[in-house]
Amino acid sequence: MLMVSAKMRKAQIVEAIVVSACLLTVIAYSVFHRSYAIPAHASIKALKLGIYFNEQLAQPVEELDWGILEPGENASKLLYIQNQANVKTTFFMSTDRWNPLNASDYISLAWNYTGEVCQVDEVKPVIFTLLVDENITGITTFSFELTVGVTG
Numbered sequence: 001m002l003m004v005s006a007k008m009r010k011a012q013i014v015e016a017i018v019v020s021a022c023l024l025t026v027i028a029y030s031v032f033h034r035s036y037a038i039p040a041h042a043s044i045k046a047l048k049l050g051i052y053f054n055e056q057l058a059q060p061v062e063e064l065d066w067g068i069l070e071p072g073e074n075a076s077k078l079l080y081i082q083n084q085a086n087v088k089t090t091f092f093m094s095t096d097r098w099n100p101l102n103a104s105d106y107i108s109l110a111w112n113y114t115g116e117v118c119q120v121d122e123v124k125p126v127i128f129t130l131l132v133d134e135n136i137t138g139i140t141t142f143s144f145e146l147t148v149g150v151t152g
Contacts, residue, residue: 093109
């Protein structure tokens with residue numbers, strides 16, 4: 001019976017050593033390890049613009065009617081572009097979907113915007129000018145899609 005007791009005693013000692021080692025590890029970790037909770041936040045860049053017929057931004061542009069133009073004539077429209085993004089931006093312009101397809105050989109669109117940075121909520125007056133070549137032939141009506149975009 002003494003032998004069983006010695007084995008039990010040995011097991012108890014080993015168990016006490018293991019438990020002590022675990023407790024020492026937990027204590028050492030809590031003493032030497034520090035953590036900090038750091039609040040984090042961000043904003044998502046939202047690029048957006050508005051185009052209006054008036055400076056008060058009350059009449060959004062949904063369509064441009066250039067009227068009846070003569071060969072060699074130009075027509076201009078003053079529009080107001082507002083940076084509705086949450087960051088500084090610049091604008092770009094392109095035309096597409098010309099009908100008839102060859103209309104872009106004789107008709108072009110220009111603007112006086114020169115690429116300057118536009119602040120958040122800033123409004124830029126921009127003149128769009130439609131240019132009709134004096135040598136235009138075979139086109140009596142036309143249409144195209146104007147895209148004004150924003151980069152920031």
